Amino acid sequence: MKSIVYTQHGGPEVLSLVERPLPEPGPGEVRVKVHVSGVNPTDWKSRSTPMRPLPDDGGGQVPNQDGAGVVDAVGEGVPASRVGERVWLYLAAYGSGHGSAQEYTVIPQHRAVPLPEGASFDVGASLGVPALTAHRCLTVAEDGPRQLAPGALAGRTVLVAGGAGAVGNSAIQLARWAGATVVTTISGDRKAELARAAGAQHTVNYRTGKADAAIREAAPNGVDIVVEVSPATNAGLDVAVTANNAAIAYYANNGGDEITIPLRESFSRNLRWQGVLLYTVPDEALAAAVEAVSAAVADGALRVGEEAGLPLHRYALDRTGDAHTAVEEGAVGKVLIDVADA
Template structure:
């Protein structure tokens, strides 16, 4: 099968297409013919070697944590899925490939396209997990740093569903998009504290940092403490006494299925930018830059 792989740590240029053996499903696994694979900032951090201390990686590696595709083979102990079923979920073997093994997945709703389905597993899990950790309630004000990205757009919409008011930061080109999600939009960067205080004079009850671009000190100033501030992107968190909540989290097929149905019904929107698998280098370059709008997706088949 065709797959993207790297054999050494470095920049996106270490990625290249290789031929690998098609993996065989073990107990509890299915093999999926991949249609679309999600590109995440974590992919680039692992590829660069920056996270070896936290996520030890044995080379060579096929990147990618999330995918959507068609069940191609079923392992032992799998009873609810059959060959031909359309699914989306988390890859066990790397998603930048024509085939991957999957344990945690949901059946893809018929109204959900492949790219949007592949955009959901990682981002929806992270968004829901952090909103739960923050204990967001109706009537509260949540500040989201990086509201136009894959996790940020879902966090905004899910928080609004909970009855919260959201102030979301983004670049100038993405302010209209963030406002369209139901948030009060403002730019990030110098003067952020004053801008947020003008928009939310009653204060912010919680902060979700998706961007990891140096906004933690401003978040502390706005909160008046480190309480109810969580980042999934800024590794300085522990130095400042802030909760760092990045990681694999709980891979719930039930919750993923619910989000997928909401997207298919038009209740939640996602924005995707697609590249063919052969342009994985370009997609990761854009991801590494941190300015992509919505979710980057590799189309495989």
């Protein structure tokens, strides 16, 4: 089978297209024929930086955490009825040499989630990291909810920083599905169009005028939950627009690795600053996110494509390096790799 691997950390040039033996699923695992692989910032960061050791078997690491395909074999302890099941994958490369940038991958069965009827492989490959991260960000407030569902965020206002990004897009769609009012910050007209297509009711260009005043106009009682991609840049803004007991969930370090928090304003209003990294999210919260994301997909609430505010950028398997570069350089939308056509 065709696989993309790297045997040392570095730039996209360390990625190679190779032929590897068909992997066999072990106990509790399934083998998936991958149709589409999704690319996220964590994929190029893991490739370029020794965040985790490479597999010690010498076979190299296959990149990419997310994907979608069809189960074609099962290991011991997995129902044979899963063969033929359409699935979406998450954390495929975490703790394993087998990511989704290959024709077949093996993965613990709980990380191969049934893909709701009618949902495309493009949708499935776009879930994983963005949607699960967004769900966690939206469910860390003191008074919950701990799991999203229709009406779970009714009466709440959510501020999504960077609403045209992949996590931002998922956060907008999930928050609207759950009944929230959504305000998002963007940097220009094109990104405002995408954020509105995702469902945001209010867009604020943070590069023009006073963003805090514009957000407060949209949310006069303050924002209840912030989904934050640039905490080092936006800490002051977040404090200025949040309500008492709000949660500010930050999932990235865009804009810098250190943050200065206005302490008096934060503690006097009982603000919660909550870090979010998918790899260390508690198992119970991750399971709740998987269930809710699948339910949102089944309801047609998580979509992809231009009409959903998430343009798709497609690459062939042998151009995985170009796909990684596109994400690293800030491609607006979702970068996908067509594996089945390799």
